[in-house]
Amino acid sequence: MGFLLYNPSTKECKKIPDVIQEDQDKLVGFGYADSINDYKIVKIPFNENGVFKVYSLRKDSWVSIRSDFDFGFFAYSSGLASVNGAIHFAPYYFEHPTVIAAFDLVEDKFKTIPPPPDFMLDKFKLGISIGHLSGCPCLLVWTISASTELELWVMKEYGVLGPVP
DSSP: OOEEEEETTTTEEEEEOOOOOSSOEEEEEEEEEGGGTEEEEEEEESSOSSEEEEEETTTTEEEEEEOOSOOOOSEEOBOOEEETTEEEEOEEOSSSOOOEEEEETTTTEEEEEOOOTTSSTTSEEEEEEEEEETTEEEEEEEEESSSEEEEEEEEEETTEEEEOO
16 A cells, blocks of 8 residues: 655645555554654554554655554554654453553654543443544543443543543
């Protein structure tokens, strides 16, 4: 799969070099890291070998990076959020509660942010979506229980999710 980056303000278009990857992508993210003035594309494949690809616009090249991050998640959220120099997504694991995963665009490393202690652990989660609200990552979860419920959690302090009052 190839990429084209387009800047609507300048009407500039750049074709990103193809990357050789044997597996279909599970997740593709795009974000900007202000501290290094660089845009990056991250490609996570369906395989579970811990190797993913990162493209740097500033360097105009792809690199392969090995990680201990658990890429074996069953599914992931709809939506990604690029906030604070990281691409955020919500992987869903059967073995443990949902977390927010973040790919740090400066360090080229994954990190996880645990859910709050009372994060609907006793309810069946129907859907998870991640986005940003007023410059903060947020997590929207809807459930099926006795009634359909919707919860919105916003990360006002980076790394700590809290409910919206």
